[in-house]
Amino acid sequence: MRRHQDTRARVARAVQACGLAVWVLTGTMMGQANVASAYEVWLTDQSDTGKESGGYLHIYDGAQLAATPASAKPAVTIDLAGDIGKFCEEATKKPVRRPHMLFFNNDQDHVILSFLSGHVLFMDAVTKKPEACLSMGKNVHAAWPTPDQKMAIAANIAEKKFIRIWTDYRAHKFSFDPEKDVVSLAAFEGAERPDTSPICPITEASSRYAFVTLRGGGLVVMDVTTTPMKAVAMLDNNQIHPAGCGGVQVGDTMYINSGGGWPVAPLSYDVYALNLSGLPNSISAKLISQRDEKFADSHGMVGVGRYVWSADRAGNNIEIIDSLSNLSVSAIDLTTEANRDPAPDLMDVAPDGRYVFVGLRGPNPLTGNDKTAQNAKGTIPGVGVIHVDADGKVGHYKGQAAISNMKDGKETADTHGIAVRR
Template sequence: MLNLMKWLRKPINLVLIGVATALFVISQMTVSQAFTPNENHYEIWGSDQSNSVSGVEGFGVKGGLIWIWDSDDLEQQIESGVAAQPLSCDGQNRPGDGPCDLNVVFPRNLAEYDQNRPTGKTLGDLPGFGRLHGMLTDPQNKYLNVNLFAPGGGYVGIIDGETKEAIALFRATATNGSGPERSVHMSFWNSDGSALLLANLNGKLLERIDIVRNGEGKIIDAIYDKTASLGVGKGMEVLDSAKVYLGKNAHNHDLVGKVVGNYNPTALADLTPSGQCKENGCTAETNASQGGRPNNLIICPIISRLDHAYITVAAGGLLVANTKTTPMSIIGEYSSELINGAGCGGVEVDGKIWLNAGVSASDAGATQSTFSLYTIDDRAFSNRPNPPNSPAPVVVYKDSSNTATNGNTSGEATNTTGQFPGMTTRHDSHGMAATVSGTYIHTTDRIQNQIQVFNSQTLEQTEYDLTSADGKGNGVGACATASIPDDSDLPTNDPAPDLMEASPDGKYLFVAFRGPLPVSVGHSSQGSCPGVGVIELTENGASGRLVSVLRSSNVIDSAIAPIAGSHEYQGSEHSDMHGVTIRRK
């Protein structure tokens, strides 16, 4: 695959490279399971945003690559230096036959249906099927969602974790919300796997797919309920309904799914239950105090065990929704000065939701520096709406160099130090994961190549780096040896950590490492060793060190674009790992 398997099978010293796009990875601390999983045997699934076809001009607009490694192969890689090989998606799980091409997993001849009537189009007729932004395993540990973030695409799929075959595929609703009308930034399973909640970023909609299972947990239907949709913008109008794609998958099995219901005008209205604008500017008098909510592009709806969705938005502020009602309903609202914008990391520990804030994904983010962290007591919400800004969030941490952006009111207006390692003073909080015990919260800094660690009980903050052998600045780190060799001017040993997730045995954190041509958030995400970083936790989870890199690679893609604040890469590597998740076997 990709003409790289022979090279990648060679033993590597120091860093054990196995070829190779999350919460935002986003983690849920407690899930219901109908089986006893083997904590020591699992698969690592990586989401590569690069194009899986050649000759494409745009970044991450056609296809994508799913990288899957077996934990046994990972342990062998660490012990022997022989690179772990990616598994196939043909049902055989053969190592060395991966990665899996999204254009194969979801055949291009799948037929499009609108409210269960064919539109006459196929998946191959439509734009934006690409940019694999992330995948997350369901609470039953059987399926994974597939989130495609290409501009204007708005696709979300479901894959069987054991057979690696497509089960369902949908396209989100198009609205007049912003820009390309619809996109799926990420989606998240609810607490028991009975629903999938979609962050329709440009559509400014929280949407819901209801999941129907048999007694063994097998998905037998997936129902996109338009009536459940909750708008968070202003003056909202539906331009194009949600769609479902039906036909045979690559395993010659039928996909499931349907679209039902009608969009509820009340759920798309401008005001929150308190009478304030959901998004600033809906009227002249009703913006929320303390900054309001300037731009409600939905980033990541973090789902609690009580099935409350913490809807983080681009320019700051927060809306909390009850996902069980139809339509889904707002039960909490916060302004941008209390909860800063562009957060995507979130976990729940002991009934408290941890949320972060980072830099904007837009061009404005190139001069922003943001690392903020908050907790909110999830048990303080009920089915009735809370008053605005209640309960008050706890500010766990705000970096002293935060710029005055996305709701933050202190600091300089801009930070123009770019993202070159060792030169930049910028920060960007993004991925977050809790240790299995829940005692420690690890949060990535995409620009500084660090992990900030917070004790969930005392809120004490420490840190470790991903560039040294021991995480404390001593010795050459794993990313250095795994760095791309075809451009001598590209800064090496630059992990650019993004979304992450803990191994079920509590031994490791797996973190997505970005590439030299990052498909998204290029001003914060250029890296030199694309793939999945393997962090061995130390000090009972309070610290860690990077011990290996499951290296991904894609030289099929040929799209080129400038990278803000960093090196204009001249080589051929296009792999860009954005997310990682774990499936227990």
């Protein structure tokens, strides 16, 4: 799941605001690149780097990665079992493990990493220094920063909790109140919402409504601006199928998916368009794409101009949907001679919209894989590069940069979180 609001005006503001800071970090590697084109691609590797702990954070120079993906190497690699691991263990009394998702705040000066060990880490994106490490309990699958930069919303799958974290990036303060900022979603379970474990929450542009996909299917829409937070609308598992982890607002429409990887849905590929006009009283969903008869698994999603790009993790391709018509207009095959099973996952787009970067899973996926289907099993872990054409209607695959974490002759690296720092 990517940071999922993509408008040209917002990109322009983000580039203008953070371009100089990014240039300071990467200018020596950029050669003749100008300030406006400088950006970074951040990628997590979920495999252990300590004793049942850690993981890697790889940071690429975006222009170099886009130009020559096969030879690109990270400009920075951080072992999360090192100083950051110690920082989190001191703060929470337990080690970090499985860095699963990462997102940047709107100003691009902070990154939020969520760990399946239950940690949410707030880190200065320029200095790469940790500022706060909070425990969300047994698990946290994703922590999404609201566009207004006042909150991050987190999903605890294991304990069926939806959590609001208050964020003050300028003051470097991050906190939540277990009594006021945590909602138990178990209260919403029933015959048509049999498992309300939250998967991937996302807010729309106003930062008021959070759309929370559920492991057993269905959707809960939360008003995150009230205390306590309030569920204002719901859909059941007939309207939204299980375990969606992809979402992006394009124009006035929110797009989400349902996907595979869980016993309830080893394989599943559905893309929905949500009509927001009825909020706060109601929400409606229209199924606009499905692949029921195929070996398919919908996971990552990103907006590229007016187009919605949806990754098929099992099918090794990316579907492109026109948001004006909600029709599928093209697809990108990611299989190559070098990598016959890339297993595309989460995605993000370059600031100028010319490239999309996609995480590619490895041969030993640590999360989101049903072994009866092997929906998330790939061949070579790393990050793929896609050249964008026709303003997002078409894409051409350029290749990938591989990552590795070999242990006893076994490739354990497993790509997951990915985000572009503009």
